[in-house]
Amino acid sequence: MRVFVAIEISSDKIIDSISKFQSEININAKSIEPHNLHFTLQFLGEISKDMLDHVSRALDSVKFSKFSVNLKNIGVFPTQKFPRIIWVGTDENGGKLLVELAKKVENALTPLGFTVDKPFKPHITVFRIKNRIGDISKEMDKFKLIDFGIQQISGFKLKQSVLSSKGPTYTDLMEVKAIS
Secondary structure (H helix, E strand, O other): OEEEEEEEOOOHHHHHHHHHHHHHOOOOOEEOOHHHOEEEEEEEEEOOHHHHHHHHHHHHOOOOOOEEEEEEEEEEEEOOOOEEEEEEEEOHHHHHHHHHHHHHHHHHHHHHOOOOOOOOOOOEEEEEOOOOOOOOHHHHHOOOOOEEEEEEEOEEEEEEEEOOOOOOEEEEEEEEEOOO
16 A cells, blocks of 8 residues: 555635636646645655554654744745745744654654655645646746745644545554654
């Protein structure tokens, strides 16, 4: 099964703000469904049922306290001239706490053979761009100071991802709650 570790966006205000942004920006891209908005702390890929038990136990050992993240600003991977992903970012302090949590997840999973190919950058993917659409700098500039609101981070989930032509379907496999 194809799995990843994620923090879901649960604030209706934030989901509504992101949906509004997705409907207002004028680009040719596939928007991410509101119920699928999340931070990916670590993508694990295909794992066996046996490995799932080990991963669950390892993730259960991760301890962290609740914190808040202000979702604000937008950006693009890799560049605005050749965009593939449009994302929502975070405030500096919330971003730092997300990086620390991602590092705890990584440290828990490393003994099981999971590695990360690039450093965690706190972001929520809001659009995927399949075809070349050219430079979107002007359109992005219209929204560069946008503030989507504050999300409380009180847990993370191990999720299964099933891909189809209609898009991914995510299923919760387990949840780890903050200690406070």
